[in-house]
Amino acid sequence: MASSDTYRIDVPASTQQLSVVRDFVTNHARTYGFGESDIEEIRLAVDEAMTNVIKHAYQYDESKTVYVTLGKNKTEFWVAIQDSGEAFDIEKYQEPDVSERIKQRKKGGVGVFLIRKLMDKVEYSRKNSHNEIRMTKNL
Amino acid sequence: MSSFNVQIRHEQEIQILELYGELDAHTAPDLEERIKKLIDEEKYFIIVNFTSLDYISSAGLGVFMAYIEDVRTLGGDIKLTNMKPSVYNVFDLLGFPTLYDILDDEKQAAQRFKSEFDK
Numbered sequence: 256m257a258s259s260d261t262y263r264i265d266v267p268a269s270t271q272q273l274s275v276v277r278d279f280v281t282n283h284a285r286t287y288g289f290g291e292s293d294i295e296e297i298r299l300a301v302d303e304a305m306t307n308v309i310k311h312a313y314q315y316d317e318s319k320t321v322y323v324t325l326g327k328n329k330t331e332f333w334v335a336i337q338d339s340g341e342a343f344d345i346e347k348y349q350e351p352d353v354s355e356r357i358k359q360r361k362k363g364g365v366g367v368f369l370i371r372k373l374m375d376k377v378e379y380s381r382k383n384s385h386n387e388i389r390m391t392k393n394l
Numbered sequence: 395m396s397s398f399n400v401q402i403r404h405e406q407e408i409q410i411l412e413l414y415g416e417l418d419a420h421t422a423p424d425l426e427e428r429i430k431k432l433i434d435e436e437k438y439f440i441i442v443n444f445t446s447l448d449y450i451s452s453a454g455l456g457v458f459m460a461y462i463e464d465v466r467t468l469g470g471d472i473k474l475t476n477m478k479p480s481v482y483n484v485f486d487l488l489g490f491p492t493l494y495d496i497l498d499d500e501k502q503a504a505q506r507f508k509s510e511f512d513k
């Protein structure tokens with residue numbers, strides 16, 4: 256397998272597909288030699304990113320598609336999730352105060368915070384009406 | 395599709411929820427329904443046993459975030475037990491151990507409730 260190989264799956268924007276994408280990413284991460292705790296972190300980060308796409312970019316419209324691509328080079332493993340929905344403005348993002356959110360009975364809003372904690376690098380971009388979040392873990 | 399199941403039993407006034415499988419944005423609404431139903435039935439002393447829960451995302455944690463204040467305001471609590479390290483790690487990353495009672499097992503949680511009843 257060439258180190259520049261990339262793999263992709265396209266799935267409907269449905270929460271039913273979260274486990275499919277988790278399995279896809281977990282299986283590849285495992286072949287790249289990551290230990291269990293790194294695999295758990297990658298799996299969770301990807302789940303959080305895809306959940307945000309389904310919820311915010313597509314607002315639960317299951318007719319839309321989520322594009323998941325992954326690959327690695329000599330030093331890094333990366334997963335990119337693309338969508339054609341509403342853009343996420345990372346500039347406006349504020350780190351959540353979990354204790355305050357609990358007081359307000361909020362059901363979450365901590366996904367981006369987790370992704371940033373779990374991965375080594377997180378990049379957002381928008382090109383040709385597609386949003387991309389690219390998450391990288393060092394090998 | 396993620397598999398998830400909740401089993402509920404009770405020991406005196408304490409409700410014990412056992413979680414099985416994977417808790418994500420797809421399955422979290424199932425748990426939310428169960429907890430809402432307990433609150434509607436005025437059952438506010440809740441232990442959630444995570445022994446058989448293999449995975450949790452923030453959508454799962456969100457259920458606990460949304461209802462803990464209500465349950466505590468009504469004089470009860472939701473205590474969490476028996477987490478696998480991978481599941482505990484997610485709670486820990488978000489600072490939950492200072493906000494929730496996370497205990498080793500049901501016995502500890504039941505004792506904690508009893509000492510609170512005695513106050």
